[in-house]
Amino acid sequence: MSDLLFLILRRLRAPLITVICVYAISVGGLALIPGMTPEGIREPMSIFHAFYVMSYTATTIGFGEIPYPFTDAQRLWVTFAIYLSVIGWAYTLGSVVALANDQPFRIMVRRSIFNWQVRGLAEPFYVLCGYGQSGARLSRALDRLGNRLVIIDPSPERMAPIAVQDYGTPPITLAADARLADVLDDSGIRSPFCLGLIALAGEDGVNQSIAIGARVLNPDILIVARAKSTVAKVNLESFGGVAVINPFETFAFNLGVGLRSPEIVQIEDWLTATTGSPIPPAIQPPRGRWVLVGFGRFGRAIAQVLDQEGIEWKAFDPREETEADQRLVHGDYTENVLHDAGVEHADVLVAGSDGDSVNLGATTLARRVKPDIFVVIRQNQMQDKSLVEAARANLKFVQSEIMVNECLQVLKTPMLGRFIAQLRAGDSAQAAAVLARTRQAVGDLSPDTWAFECDVLQPGMFFAFFQRVGLPFRIQHLLEDPTNPGERLHATPLMLERDRETRLLPADDTILKPGDRVLFAGDDSARRLQQRYLVEPGTVAWVCSGSEPPRGLIFRWLQKRRARAEA
Amino acid sequence: MNLEKVIFGFFIIFACTLNFGFFIGDIERHELHHPMELFAAVVVNLIATVLKFGDRTQLGATHLATSLVASLQLVAASMVWVWQLYVVGQPMNAELTAVVVSLSGGALLANVFSVILLIGETLRQGR
Numbered sequence: 001m002s003d004l005l006f007l008i009l010r011r012l013r014a015p016l017i018t019v020i021c022v023y024a025i026s027v028g029g030l031a032l033i034p035g036m037t038p039e040g041i042r043e044p045m046s047i048f049h050a051f052y053v054m055s056y057t058a059t060t061i062g063f064g065e066i067p068y069p070f071t072d073a074q075r076l077w078v079t080f081a082i083y084l085s086v087i088g089w090a091y092t093l094g095s096v097v098a099l100a101n102d103q104p105f106r107i108m109v110r111r112s113i114f115n116w117q118v119r120g121l122a123e124p125f126y127v128l129c130g131y132g133q134s135g136a137r138l139s140r141a142l143d144r145l146g147n148r149l150v151i152i153d154p155s156p157e158r159m160a161p162i163a164v165q166d167y168g169t170p171p172i173t174l175a176a177d178a179r180l181a182d183v184l185d186d187s188g189i190r191s192p193f194c195l196g197l198i199a200l201a202g203e204d205g206v207n208q209s210i211a212i213g214a215r216v217l218n219p220d221i222l223i224v225a226r227a228k229s230t231v232a233k234v235n236l237e238s239f240g241g242v243a244v245i246n247p248f249e250t251f252a253f254n255l256g257v258g259l260r261s262p263e264i265v266q267i268e269d270w271l272t273a274t275t276g277s278p279i280p281p282a283i284q285p286p287r288g289r290w291v292l293v294g295f296g297r298f299g300r301a302i303a304q305v306l307d308q309e310g311i312e313w314k315a316f317d318p319r320e321e322t323e324a325d326q327r328l329v330h331g332d333y334t335e336n337v338l339h340d341a342g343v344e345h346a347d348v349l350v351a352g353s354d355g356d357s358v359n360l361g362a363t364t365l366a367r368r369v370k371p372d373i374f375v376v377i378r379q380n381q382m383q384d385k386s387l388v389e390a391a392r393a394n395l396k397f398v399q400s401e402i403m404v405n406e407c408l409q410v411l412k413t414p415m416l417g418r419f420i421a422q423l424r425a426g427d428s429a430q431a432a433a434v435l436a437r438t439r440q441a442v443g444d445l446s447p448d449t450w451a452f453e454c455d456v457l458q459p460g461m462f463f464a465f466f467q468r469v470g471l472p473f474r475i476q477h478l479l480e481d482p483t484n485p486g487e488r489l490h491a492t493p494l495m496l497e498r499d500r501e502t503r504l505l506p507a508d509d510t511i512l513k514p515g516d517r518v519l520f521a522g523d524d525s526a527r528r529l530q531q532r533y534l535v536e537p538g539t540v541a542w543v544c545s546g547s548e549p550p551r552g553l554i555f556r557w558l559q560k561r562r563a564r565a566e567a
Numbered sequence: 568m569n570l571e572k573v574i575f576g577f578f579i580i581f582a583c584t585l586n587f588g589f590f591i592g593d594i595e596r597h598e599l600h601h602p603m604e605l606f607a608a609v610v611v612n613l614i615a616t617v618l619k620f621g622d623r624t625q626l627g628a629t630h631l632a633t634s635l636v637a638s639l640q641l642v643a644a645s646m647v648w649v650w651q652l653y654v655v656g657q658p659m660n661a662e663l664t665a666v667v668v669s670l671s672g673g674a675l676l677a678n679v680f681s682v683i684l685l686i687g688e689t690l691r692q693g694r
Binding site: 006007009010011012013016017020021023024027028031032046047048 | 621623
């Protein structure tokens with residue numbers, strides 16, 4: 001704010017001095033020119049009266065001639081003063097208006113307001129750098145989860161729709177380059193309320209500098225960055241402490257998992273989808289022969305996975321600079337080239353170029369020669385959504401969707417990511433068992449997931465582990481409804497983490513230990529009811545023993561006395 | 568020679584000298600303190616204040632503070648004068664003249680500090 005004040009003062013220095021001078025000359029002159037009192041005494045006007053007259057004359061109010069009618073000499077001077085003061089004021093007001101319209105000044109005003117808003121944030125928030133397709137989706141998802149957002153993007157046009165979109169709480173936005181340390185600092189990443197920073201800028205280099213800058217400014221903050229190239233990903237990962245998401249690799253990896261055990265992908269999609277979504281089908285792409293349309297970052301990521309799986313593939317791409325590989329055909333996206341790539345004998349078509357029309361065209365051409373071909377299509381632009389959906393591909397790759405799912409996993413429940421990693425390490429049978437048990441407990445719609453930590457610093461957990469004289473505290477206690485005796489919450493444990501050891505699908509009668517973390521899936525009300533076990537020792541006692549202990553000092557003493565009397 | 572330094576120094580010293588000119592003379596006799604000189608001192612002090620706007624150094628801030636003090640005191644002195652003549656409607660008496668002149672004396676002190684700062688700054692730069 002003081003920056004702004006100093007800028008205003010500096011810019012208005014000349015106009016203010018002009019106004020002072022104009023007044024000084026007019027008032028001084030008027031106070032020197034002799035006037036005439038009604039008694040006929042020649043006497044100059046006092047400075048006070050001169051200032052009064054000039055004040056209303058200069059502002060063109062004009063009350064007339066006081067204290068006595070002017071002499072002609074005075075009138076002559078006032079005439080001169082009127083023109084002088086009009087020029088002075090015109091110059092000053094013009095400068096003020098010019099300053100208000102000045103671009104650097106407006107940017108500074110915007111920045112001051114932004115800083116002030118961020119400093120006033122007293123609730124958990126995320127900083128999001130980059131408001132493209134992924135950024136827009138993610139910000140809406142985070143907003144729906146009840147988090148405040150600070151959004152930074154260099155382009156004000158891209159952020160313009162934020163003002164009219166239906167956000168629960170309007171995000172705080174700034175059009176600036178988040179690579180600059182002062183911008184990052186002002187965005188509040190050092191605030192105790194800042195939950196994390198997400199770098200979703202279009203270029204990898206930008207995301208790298210943002211992530212590294214943020215890490216230096218705040219070593220404890222959670223950072224998620226997008227890296228579209230493998231080099232950038234490796235760079236950031238070696239820097240440490242940054243969760244790096246490469247959407248192409250993520251999709252290709254899931255495709256590889258899906259080739260072996262589609263149930264794993266199915267349960268992952270189900271658990272990470274928006275709460276309440278129906279269960280997705282298990283899709284297993286055929287192994288057969290694959291044709292890749294477009295061999296950019298996406299095509300390459302898929303080819304790598306196919307190589308690992310030992311699947312035969314052919315790709316074509318019009319760009320000449322791609323490396324020499326027999327399986328790579330150079331050519332534009334026409335029917336002839338599709339034939340050259342052997343689409344007649346292919347089982348899978350990956351329409352993965354960076355043009356939606358090319359992808360749709362290739363899909364149509366391939367289906368003409370082989371109607372039952374399995375199609376994986378890539379959607380690049382949000383506005384082509386309905387077109388790509390109409391193509392009814394078997395699998396769809398939307399970068400922003402992958403980004404949002406992955407980011408939410410990292411930001412919301414990091415434990416869910418570890419759970420999914422465990423599932424991926426296992427086989428289909430395990431995934432199928434997990435899915436069956438979870439569906440039985442919470443139904444077919446996508447559940448919420450959350451981690452429950454047996455944190456003994458919380459009064460409820462302290463009571464559960466240390467004040468109940470050795471009685472075991474089990475997972476089933478956490479599943480009981482604290483408001484409805486005997487009712488089970490709509491939730492099921494997915495994983496138990498104890499020190500470094502993890503256990504999938506722990507049984508309900510598992511005895512918990514201090515520091516254990518349990519991943520639950522269930523509905524939101526179950527999550528909120530379960531939180532009571534953390535903070536309310538009475539509730540813990542009640543689910544464990546069926547009676548609530550007295551809370552006050554006197555009642556505790558009375559109870560002890562009664563117990564002693566009974567003994 | 569730097570024109571900005573000339574103008575800056577001119578106004579600061581001019582503010583001080585005008586202030587001194589008004590202040591000098593028997594504190595109780597209003598005929599020794601001309602209102603026109605007080606008026607000139609107010610105007611030059613205001614200009615000096617505005618000239619000090621926008622300098623963000625520590626020295627600049629102190630400069631601005633001294634000028635603000637001087638302007639405030641001089642404006643207060645002229646208000647006392649105006650009050651006596653036009654609100655009370657009496658000619659200046661000995662007590663009120665003493666009030667006005669002592670207020671301008673305070674302003675003079677602030678202006679002297681301002682000049683000391685100016686001299687100190689010049690000597691420190693040594694060029």
